Amino acid sequence: MGLLDLFKKKNSGDVAKDRLKLLLISDRANCSPEVMEMIKNDIIQVITKYMEIDPDGLDIQITQTESEGSNGSVPALYANIPIKDMKKMNK
Template sequence: MITEIFERLFLNNSRGSRGDVKKRLKLVLAHDRSTLNASTLEKLRKEILLVVSKYVELDTESLEFSIKTDSRMTALIANLPIRRILPSEIIS
């Protein structure tokens, strides 16, 4: 169940490749090492998208979130493809 949550949150829709399996494993391992639970990660993802969407139109089909962890720190990496910059009149 937790793997499915992480797949929906952070991985794109491609399935079956060795690279995807490796990404999933790294994500699960990183999550185990971090103190962030699944609901906190989901809230964080939603808030990031909300803030960024105020300024740019995102390609929601290609969004990618991942977590990288080494012995010293954990990093949330967001790949947010931008379709266009919103006009300044729209930004408030």
Template structure:
């Protein structure tokens, strides 16, 4: 992450896209957007104890996965940019 990107604001298009993603994800697993925000915040707090992360660029996804013959179950995926491991 460059220093110039630190102060860059997201465009309204990017914000709307992020909100739509959250809405679609929450609809898939019957999880409210508020609950998704709480999950994201909690994950960021825990990981921040051990390393410096870019919480604003963090992405959380909940998808339904499964194997043959099994029902699909929700799975949580997190993409968390790590800035520094030695906090």
């Protein structure tokens, strides 16, 4: 996420869509939308250390998946992060 992305204006429809998506995800995960937003921001911050991503294409969801044990279904974090390029790392 570039510095200019922080100042990019979103139209009200995009903002509403993002808020609804966070609300649905947080409801599935049984955590607040604020916590989901913090998780999303932390993931972006870590990933952008190593690669350039498309933050507009970022899709993070909480889904239900069957556990390997006999616990039934458990929440799982699913992240689809479009990678634009790898950053060069100095050793």
